[in-house]
Amino acid sequence: MTVNDDSFTNWKHREEIAESMIPMIGKLHRERDVTVLLHSRSLVNKSVVSILKTHRFARQIAGAELSVTETLPFLETLTTLDLGPAQIDIGMLAATYRADDRGLSVAEFTAEAVAGATGGNKIDRREGRDVVLYGFGRIGRLVARLLIEKSGSGNGLRLRAIVVRGGGDRDIVKRASLLRRDSIHGQFQGTITVDEDASTIVANGNEIRVIYADDPTSVDYTAYGIKDAILIDNTGKWRDREGLSKHLRPGIDKVVLTAPGKGDVPNIVHGVNHDTIKPDERIMSCASCTTNAIVPPLKAMDDEFGVRRGHVETVHSFTNDQNLLDNYHKSERRGRSAPLNMVITETGAASAVAKALPDLKARITGSSIRVPVPDVSIAILNLQLARETTREEVLDHLREVSLTSPLKRQIDFISAPDAVSSDFIGSRHASIVDAGATKVEGDNAILYLWYDNEFGYSCQVIRVVQHVSGVEYPTFPAPAV
Template identity: 45%
Template sequence: MTNTWLQSLALVESMIPLLGKLGREHSVKVQLAGQTLMADSVTGLMGIFDKHPELDLTQVYQVLEQALASPSKQRVLALEALLAEADVQSILATPSSEGETTPVVLYGFGRIGRLLARRMCALGHTTPGMYLAAIVVRKACDNDLAKRASLLKYDSVHGTYDGLVKVDDTNQSLIINGQAVKVIYASDPAQVDYASHGIKRALLVDNTGRWRDRDGLNVHLQRPGIERVVLTAPGKEMKNIVFGVNDGDLTKSDRIVSAASCTTNAITPILSVLEKKFGIESGHVETVHAYTNDQNLIDNIHKGDRRGRAAGMNMVMTETGAAKAVSKAIPSLEGKLSGSAIRVPVINVSIAVLSLTLKEATSVEVINQLLQNASNSAELSGQIGFSAEADAVSSDFIGSEQAGILDSLSTKVRGNQATLYVWYDNEYGYSCQVVRLMEKLAQAQLESESVREEQAA
């Protein structure tokens, strides 16, 4: 990069309104090596460009100007492809589609539900092909709307939401950055008629974890206005999708899919890279996991063994199906991995310890370089992060958008025996993965609608 720091800063500041207009007016998301260029933070953009010193930021600005002047039909623009093309207009020749975007319904508004809302409604961010239309919850108190708004705005872990949240009691809605989001009160999915609220062909995301099989989730599909369902937990009798690894397995006929678990999303991309390069004979995954809402704060009755003991003052041994679930995304690892978990007294960010027997010998340097390259690739930059910080601790990874981050200084290798340590924000990192899956499903739905319209014409 030939620009001085201040010149670079000025150019990046000038890109903010261009990225904002591309998202707001054209529903276009711009990415560089798989990372979204957000219009809400100069610092965030500077951090991304700092990883690519070969870029001429003046040329980047010019390309963004051209993209805004001649919007593309595509919902996602790869900046490197635009920069490499001598004639940018050849990519941007077709006017953008005017098709309707897919409404999203969040069924449940707990830790994951609220973070999905934050991610979808972030200032300067666009979620191609979809928008947040409604939230379904049980009414908890008389001033429930105000409580929901406050919990969205203020969060002990992730800080104050950088957006505007207002309450519209008359229309029973939250106004998030100017977008009205209907709040529907119901204790059972069979009670809701989404079409009566003007919601049609919606993507519903079930964050409750109450139903994890096809029959239970199918109740959502039977309701007027719902087209597809995503489960934010491991699912039975459905595809468990780890975005970046097996999302290519999705078909238009998949109307109920699982986004798997936070741990499965954290470890699967890294395991996929190692399996492809070396092959994995066997392994064990030990996850040291932040405590969650399903544990008791003080000792009390609990349906799960040990989870009834005080979460804030104990390390709690428990079980996890995350290791076995990896094989749903990487079939070649079927029966090769075992797993267990320890819940510990931290409120967020977990770490997975991968103890692996590879099919060939290697070294710390080779594995770290392999995964660092993967973290910079367009295919897996959103899934794999890379840390080489000597003083890194768990709280440093709060707010990480990657599914899992390799702690490269902790990697151990002895012949074909490898031990890797993978940090992950089990709340926000996972939520980012869910939104990526939602974007893909929404875009696929829009494409199928476009085909139907063309056939009808």
């Protein structure tokens, strides 16, 4: 047998193992509300090849490829345990087991590591929480995809309605088509049907009512059987408490804004300050995509090295508020053609840091350039640290943060030398540290942080909504603090 034959046989063997994992992952999700992760990446509804690629990706952050032969025993053990709702990272289980020297079997170690989700420690399965999307643009449709994807167990968030202004003939068909096909993020994973007479879109069995309204104060959501819902405002039309309060109609309990909030509206970056949300807070903001990209690594750097001051320069993909061709715009430069120019503009992300990270004493400034790419941006974070360090120490710290810390769902880490922006389309992290581009000299560190300003941000929005709705389940093994 040749070396190539050996490699192919090994690949087919791993394919077979990955194939056997799919029904176990699906059953845990549907029947017990358990989401199986691999280094913070969900394996639910993933294909054989996707499972194998996720395992292989681990080598970029952990230094060695993780094999399905290594993680399968942990997954098999999970199927035998009396589990309650949880997120369980089999990549972390394998890594911590490898470092454990007590001589425990995989079954014994796994049972101990997830004990907080078994037996008398189990969390009760939550009743589904209604969600309404107000606006159905780029972020609205991606949030809809995520809500539908996560509805498999039937006990989480339930997308009940979208509210839009009437768009004329066959409006609902056109909106369903935009949900079905996306030029950047690809095809919707599943089936979508439309009932024009009932004004509903059915996506993977989720019946979504389309409500037409020009003013939030004109809608009574209880008329559609919606109660205690979380409304996600994707329009950005109202950003202060007075304006957003218009959404607090019958059937709506809380309002989450997908843009920076003004005044006393709390700006939340999940992973950093989501635990500061007061139980009785009814209005909150998820800040901006750029704020979500820079605040987690800024916190990680401040915690370890201290930050005295910093500047962030964002190179941002063009957005829908720019003109396709030169035309009038209330902002002079944004009136120039987005796909033909680099456009200097402002960013509020630096000033928003103080709201999300009030303990940070450093002054952060910022500016932005819009560039002719449709998605994925990069933030260049230039920091003066409180102590001198080395490039190796900074990268080791950020790699460890991305693997084991409470920020591991927000911060990703990549060491690929040829990474470019399109590689990060669909990333679920708020920020991806580019190891190869990182510069450190003395007390100065320059971080290059990629982020999918559409999908990564939408994932952060969903995490905030899960938290305030009570369906954000604990993760095992618990992240290192």
